[in-house]
Amino acid sequence: MKQEWKELDTPTLLLDKEILLKNICSMSDFANRENVNLRPHIKTHKSVEIAKLQLEHGAIGITTAKLEEAEVMAAAGITDILVAYPVSSPIKVERILSLLNQGVDLKVTVDNLEQVKLLQKALEKTDHTLEVWIKVNSGLNRCGVEPGEEAVGLAKAIILLSRLRIGGIFTHAGHSYGARGEEELERIALAEAAAVVRSAEACENAGIPILVRSVGSTPTYRISGLVEGITEVRPGNAVFFDSIQVGLGVADRSECALTVLASVVGVYEGRIVLDTGSKTLCLDKGAHGLESVKGYGYVLDYPELTIERLSEEHGVAVFKGSCSLRLNDKVRIIPNHACTVANMFDEYVLVEGEYVVDKWKVDARGMRR
CATH class of the missing domain: 2.40.37.20 (D-serine dehydratase-like domain)
Known part of the structure; x- marks a missing residue:
């Protein structure tokens, strides 16, 4: 019975399966319709079952907030992972090397020269190269280099390092959660996309190709993901939604x-x-x-x-x-x-x-x- x-x-904690699947399909449908890749952030649900559902419905990989989340997902056989957090401590760098040893296609956030030098030094003791994504600040004023010339300066430093390769440029417009109305939300979303596209184009003008141009944030991805030059979206909360998203009108x-x-x-x-x-x-x-x-x-x-x-x-x-x-x-x-x-x-x-x-x-x- x-x-x-x-x-x-x-x-x-109750999870309505029908609504969950509708939300997962809605994200995938947007990505397919707009010809962008989907790399959902799993910090919302922290669930292997849900992450695998997202991959089954078209996500190309996942985003995690911290290395521990990446380790849990990797142990479950999920291998294409962006750690959307700058990693520099020696203990954490050793854990990066362990994930690479397991064959994980890992991408790690970078936003300063000292950090990339530490990663390079650790990798020199191995046979690995590491894909890094440059994070740019799009208004949240948390982590990230400033868009444009600062991003180019860091990119120029990275390409001189033998064990690092640049995979993409990304940002997170977390301040969208404080938007007062649709007009402000749209302004934040367009600025989010502009920060990434401008930085990527500046890098390419300097001879440094940028294949992935990624934006995130559940409130903004359906706006910033439409901007020409953006190739990927990373919504997280959209898998569940909540009262904050309802309050934002999202x-x-x-x-x-x-x-x-x-x-x-x-x-x-x-x-x-x-x-x-x-x-x-x-x-x-x-x-x-x-x-x-x-x-x-x-x-x-x-x-x-x-x-x-x-x-x-x-x-x-x-x-x-x-x-x-x-x-x-x-x-x-x-x-x-x-x-x-x-x-x-x-x-x-x-x-x-x-x-x-x-x-x-x-x-x-x-x-x-």
Whole structure:
């Protein structure tokens, strides 16, 4: 007999399989239609099963945030991996060499001369060459060289090194998560693409070919991915979507594949308490803050509720007037930020309609090194 998800203990991470597949196909359809490659970021789901689904539906490889994620995916047989994070420490460089020894087609982020010299020195002790991608800053002001001449300067230094080869130029417009409206989002997306294309063209004018010109960010990829000269997109959150994406106008709630199943553990005047605190839903309203994101998650079917505050194990949801929920009732919550919430659980419980159909591990949970 099939188990209904309403019978599960809480809190539990539910993943709607039908919506998940629609979101995966939507990314692939965009890439196919616009003739760009798709390299989804797996830091959102951290799941081997989901990564393999994305590859089956046309992704050419994956993007990871950290080396540990890359190691987990490589151990599962996924070999075309971009580590979208600058790596320089000796311990991590040794782990890069280990992945190369395993036959992984690894691409590593670089954004400064000292870093590339350290990589070169380590590789000189081996038979390997390493593909590196230059990261440019497109407005987030986090990592990355400035577009244009700084990118060219680093590229010129790399081509003089015997064990490194330039595979591409990329950026991440993470500040798009703070966009106030469609006009600002479009401006950020076009600037994102321009930073990459301008840097790649400047390199090629200097005689340095750049084969891959890659952009990312779920809010922007459907705009920046249309710009002439861009060859690849790297959306991550689009596999699930969440309340932040809904607040940005990028997705509808019906496209949110991930929910947290919670139980009512207390009913009081003007408030209820759920068994989902900060260790479940996370204290996240977006890295840049959005006025459209209210509370700490959206309670499906109960729009009168606002999850106003979280302690570690308690979620306090307030309401005006009346609420029909009673002790031990269960609700589904769309998290504000799916990426951080997924990292709090060991497994996804896959559901179709009212029923549980499978369980998948969050394989790279906690992999942050």
